[in-house]
Amino acid sequence: MNDHYLKKLDRVTAILTQLQSKPIVRAQDLAEKFDVSIRTIYRDVKTLENAGIPIIGEAGSGYSLMDGYKLPPVMFTKEEVLSFITAEKLMQRFSHESLGSHYKTAMEKVRSVLKYSDRNLLANIEKQIDIFDNYPKTEDKIKNIIPTILESIAEKVQICIDYKTVNEEISTRTVEVVGVFFEFNYWYIIAYCTLRNDFRQFRIDRILKLSKMQTPFLQEYGQINDYRKNPNGNKTIVKLLVDKKIMRHLGNSKVYYGLTEEKEAENGFELTFETEWIDEGFPRWLITFSDYAEIIEPESLKTTMRELVQKVSKNF
Template sequence: MDDTPKKFDRIIAILIQLQSKKTVRAQELAERFGVSLRTIYRDMRSLEASGVPLYGEAGTGYSLVDGYKLPPVMFTREEAASFIAAEKLVQKFSDKALGGSYNSAMFKIKSILKNEDKDWLQSMEESVLMQQTQTIAPDPVPNVLAELMKSSAEKYCVTLQYQAMDAESISQRLIEPVGVFHDYSNWYAIGFCHLRNDYRQFRTDRIFGIKPTEQPFTHQHQPLEHYLKKDQKPCDITKVRMLVDPKFARYLSTEKYNHGFVSEAVTKEGIEMLFMARDIKQWFPRWYMMYADFATILEPQELIDTVAQLLENYSNRLIAKHPESM
């Protein structure tokens, strides 16, 4: 079978990836294209034979000789359309500075499209909307994400004016940002904190000031994913069965996935939901209490007892606070 067209597309894609990164490992290319290392080595020899100035170093990877560039790459309609969804997400879920930079990049991308593709893209843009399920509080500093990302890439320290959740006042922190991530409608940064002499997590809406310094990093940091996995402490998983009134089950449709939802089945009594819950002492029972008037816990007994104790504690506090109304 002649796979020449497939090989040609792969070699062009390899060349584009070489232009997008300083160094590319052969194993990385093999995993991306689903081929063997031997195939990647043959592709590299083909690029060299066609006059592309490659530099390869054992154990490091391949690089293009500095200064070698290809003409601008043309995007297909489908590739350009994928940027529309990304643009909408950036506008909704990033800070003002980062959003502005992305908008500027999008203008450049659109400028190289053919006229008919520009019209097609504009029509699609008007048909895509990102809605937020809840209001997100604006970050006190409009450029915090852009500054954190820049400092982590260029490896210089930044000074933060930061107020921790349990702190009454703002403290100054000198940190080496490792990276940023988005979780539960908030942006966070992980970095080495010189004040604590350890890695710490910072929520961006608690950052009230950020200032770059000329001080370079003092540590060689692992990739961001390493520290995220490190923060994931092992915990017990408990099977939870809950019977929900069908009329109200839809109200749990989004939040249930944050609490270990596995499956559900329609029964004569209602909709039986199965969870593999991580915390039946704190978070799960408190979440359940929001829907307790139309949901019944079937098992485990430990969760039933926990909810009963929480209700009793609340009732006692309410009576003590307002005895005249009881």
Template sequence: MHITKRFDRLLGIYFYLQSKPLVKAQELADKYEVSLRTIYRDIKSLEHAGIPIMGEAGYGYSLLNSYKIQPIRFNEQEALSFGVAEKLMNHYLDKEMAMHFGNALLKMKGVLRYSDKENVADLESKVLINKKKNFLNENVPAALATLFESMVKKRQIHLKYKSVENNLQERAIEVVGVFQEGPFWYFMAYCHLREAIRQFRLDRIEHIRLLDSKYTQELLPLNTYLEQNKKVETLQTIRIWVSKDFARFLQWERLHYGFQHEEEINNGVEMTFHTTHIEYFARWYMMFADEAQILEPETLKQSVVNLIQAALKKLD
């Protein structure tokens, strides 16, 4: 069993090296959940097997460009993953990116055994994923594809972007990276209008166009800016009580609002959240306010009161 597990890992490391221009040992150790020493031994084993690996510990590893072996067949579990992959990508990617992924997946399905193709087709008919409204920007179907192309080619983007106040602004940006948080896609970019790194939301793009102008900034990795934002923003603790019968309906959505832990108390469930956006949380809370109670903070109670008063005025 141990020998089989190591063989699978060695094979996996080879294909991982084949898929990327440079791979650090720590990246491999994290992926396969082993020590750095184990990865160093694995790399040596692959080299002894005649695989031309360039690089060294502390820098990174890569395969000789001209070296390739024929791809092996997918096993049954890998083949079945195709059954849901395309539907998931149709949900999480915009129209153009989903089309490219679908074309790539068709080529991958082409090498499956006939029995696996039958199983994948059967599984696909039994998986349904409902796309949420406003999750993606249907009016700009190539938005994600353009962002990705910008990052690869290091070319600036021209945006027509709707701000939080609904003002339409034109901006030239240099994209740092793209990420998903809660029910939306976001991207971080250097904004030439503000002369600073700013965060944007995909569904607020009115028009997007790739420019010929190259990047002018030395941009850091996306995670660096996300961590900086976390340090600037102050996390606030929220505690609410929800009736036991209703609490089960919040199991999925609460994860998007900073859920930390829960405790059964007073024939209900006390939930604790950490958030930087009290008003955002208040709008979600209003969906089940008749079955819940705010324990803290007072600012959340006031935000809910303000929302209720604003709604009542519109009913007059």
């Protein structure tokens, strides 16, 4: 069998896997994934149909397997088996508690269908892989909170939450969740808040109570990244001129504090931020490298920094 037919066999098998794992698979997406023409994908799908695989759909719309059709368990390669154990280690360290238990049972099912040799491979290698992090784990206040939130997104229904702010104030909100994301060791949701009539970001460990409602979404939403890129109207634009020698020490912290643009200048880097923490969080972060930074705007931040420096100097 020549190389052409081996590649075709691998691609057809991979297309079958895609059909098993997704409700609808578009020919255009498959063509981009395997770097072939759409006509080649049409021929591959025809090959599967000729082999007796009941595929529903047609060129130009999308393909799916006939409902109820079952295939034997997928066989995993050795590289895929090793990737499972690496992913499991990452999940143990960084996943939310409400997700970790479900991932553990899912991995047990995966292990159960592995070949005996592959199960031995996992047993021998899992103690040789570890993930080190120094962040404390956040505790769940609500069981299965993230799966419940994800269900509300899939079903497009509102949820009602009791939320505690950083100032210890508690409010009840009805929200329509756009998406969930993990950043700087915390899980967040981005949601449309019906109380504020605007999009808001909520830290999941500050949700004290959650209930899924029957009320459907008021509007359709796009992808979560569409909302993370757009300011919600409560942010202040800050511009700093930062010495080049300190830049490498800022790392990801500058992203955390709202960096939107980084432009090299003759005497440093001009950094632009959009921050919600102009009164407390941002000034206290800025003071850690303030001897290497000049505030371009706003003027109010200069006043805040002078007052903060005066407070600090009194303690020393």
